[in-house]
Amino acid sequence: MEVRTRAPGKIILSGEHAVVHGSTAIAAAIDLYTHVLFRLPAPSENHESIELELKDMGLVFSWPSRRLEEAFTAIDIIPSTLETCSPDCLKLIASLVEEKNIPEDKIWLSSGICAFLYLYISVHRFKPAMVAITSELPLGSGLGSSASFCVSLAAAFLSLTEVISIADEKNGWLTLNKSNLEIVNKLAFEGERIIHGKPSGIDNTISTFGRLIMFKSGELIQIESTIPLRMLITNTKVGRNTKALVSGVSERVFRHPGAMHAVFTAIDFISKELASTIETPATSDISITGRENKIEELMEMNQGLLQCMGVSHDSIGTVLRATAKYKLASKLTGAGGGGCVLTLLPTLISSTVVDKVVEELESLGFKCFKAQVGGEGLQICYG
Numbered sequence: 162m163e164v165r166t167r168a169p170g171k172i173i174l175s176g177e178h179a180v181v182h183g184s185t186a187i188a189a190a191i192d193l194y195t196h197v198l199f200r201l202p203a204p205s206e207n208h209e210s211i212e213l214e215l216k217d218m219g220l221v222f223s224w225p226s227r228r229l230e231e232a233f234t235a236i237d238i239i240p241s242t243l244e245t246c247s248p249d250c251l252k253l254i255a256s257l258v259e260e261k262n263i264p265e266d267k268i269w270l271s272s273g274i275c276a277f278l279y280l281y282i283s284v285h286r287f288k289p290a291m292v293a294i295t296s297e298l299p300l301g302s303g304l305g306s307s308a309s310f311c312v313s314l315a316a317a318f319l320s321l322t323e324v325i326s327i328a329d330e331k332n333g334w335l336t337l338n339k340s341n342l343e344i345v346n347k348l349a350f351e352g353e354r355i356i357h358g359k360p361s362g363i364d365n366t367i368s369t370f371g372r373l374i375m376f377k378s379g380e381l382i383q384i385e386s387t388i389p390l391r392m393l394i395t396n397t398k399v400g401r402n403t404k405a406l407v408s409g410v411s412e413r414v415f416r417h418p419g420a421m422h423a424v425f426t427a428i429d430f431i432s433k434e435l436a437s438t439i440e441t442p443a444t445s446d447i448s449i450t451g452r453e454n455k456i457e458e459l460m461e462m463n464q465g466l467l468q469c470m471g472v473s474h475d476s477i478g479t480v481l482r483a484t485a486k487y488k489l490a491s492k493l494t495g496a497g498g499g500g501c502v503l504t505l506l507p508t509l510i511s512s513t514v515v516d517k518v519v520e521e522l523e524s525l526g527f528k529c530f531k532a533q534v535g536g537e538g539l540q541i542c543y544g
């Protein structure tokens with residue numbers, strides 16, 4: 162039995178970090194995916210382990226099924242689907258991952274591998290399996306690779322159970338109905354918890370459902386943009402870790418609760434205003450340029466408040482200054498601390514100006530690309 166899944170990365174247009182503390186945020190799916198191939202071998206194959214292949218990195222990890230079963234039985238914990246991983250269970254999983262001697266320069270993969278083991282065991286226990294993963298996303302750059310990893314794995318594992326069933330077909334890919342997507346999203350969130358520590362759930366939700374969403378306290382509202390929303394994405398290539406940045410913000414909240422709650426409230430207003438600007442009917446009195454100016458101002462305000470939270474970075478500042486020379490507005494996206502920066506490309510901007518901006522940013526050592534915004538979420542294909 163074999164299944165393939167793919168789940169997209171995302172950009173956050175406004176509200177990252179504040180969303181962890183209950184503010185509204187806006188996110189859109191992008192057309193860069195994590196792909197999973199999952200196979201449950203037939204008994205005749207005599208395959209006796211759970212094998213994970215990270216194809217982009219040329220790494221393979223494997224755990225004998227018997228060894229895993231013994232380790233979990235010894236501490237009397239069998240994770241069950243959709244439950245949060247307990248601290249004891251996570252400790253055991255972390256030790257099973259540590260045994261694999263991950264190369265020092267790839268140690269940041271450990272949390273992803275722990276999430277993999279947890280998601281797998283919680284659905285299929287200790288059944289032998291083969292899982293291969295590739296990703297079009299830069300990992301740890303603010304484009305939600307961790308969530309698309311968890312969503313594509315959760316969907317692959319659940320697809321070979323009775324829990325979910327296929328709803329529809331489009332271009333060779335199958336999609337799930339809303340209630341099945343909710344189950345996948347819930348399981349993926351448990352994986353994201355292992356990677357992020359305290360996730361808001363926005364990343365796994367946009368990766369599962371796709372399109373453009375407004376998100377607050379676990380609830381999503383799908384929104385429709387009436388303007389193109391073309392974004393230039395600049396990867397500063399400065400590595401960072403979402404879990405550490407999220408906990409840094411929580412520490413600042415602990416030190417300055419009043420000021421930080423005022424910041425979160427301001428961001429809540431910014432996200433709501435951004436949503437209504439994006440959704441304004443094309444027939445309204447305000448021109449597209451007028452609305453784009455408003456979006457740019459809101460992006461700048463959000464960036465300033467992210468700075469207040471301590472999650473910007475010199476490299477992000479360099480991108481902001483370079484794009485400001487061309488009168489373009491930018492803000493960090495995702496957890497910040499490096500990673501990716503968004504720049505709105507207004508409808509009337511000429512391709513010559515865009516080429517110049519890209520040339521300047523790349524001459525500074527950054528990598529620029531454009532992604533399609535607001536596309537499909539999770540998709541499945543039985544092999």
Ligand SMILES: Nc1ncnc2c1ncn2[C@@H]1O[C@H](COP(=O)(O)OP(=O)(O)O)[C@@H](O)[C@H]1O
Pocket residue numbers: 195215269270271272273274294295296299300301302303304305306307308310356357401402403404495496
């Ligand atoms: N394709 C993948 N293979 C293995 N681990 C992955 C993959 N994609 C994401 N991860 C895990 O997610 C982590 C990056 O997540 P995070 O710091 O939240 O950044 P982002 O979600 O913005 O990419 C990686 O360090 C790794 O543990």
Ligand SMILES: C[C@@](O)(CCOP(=O)(O)O)CC(=O)O
Pocket residue numbers: 176177178179180181302303304305306307357359360361362363364403407494495496497
């Ligand atoms: C900072 C945050 O708002 C988004 C993190 O996104 P990413 O992992 O940097 O792609 C955290 C969260 O919402 O869980």
Ligand SMILES: [Mg+2]
Pocket residue numbers: 305306307308357364403
């Ligand atoms: Mg992440």
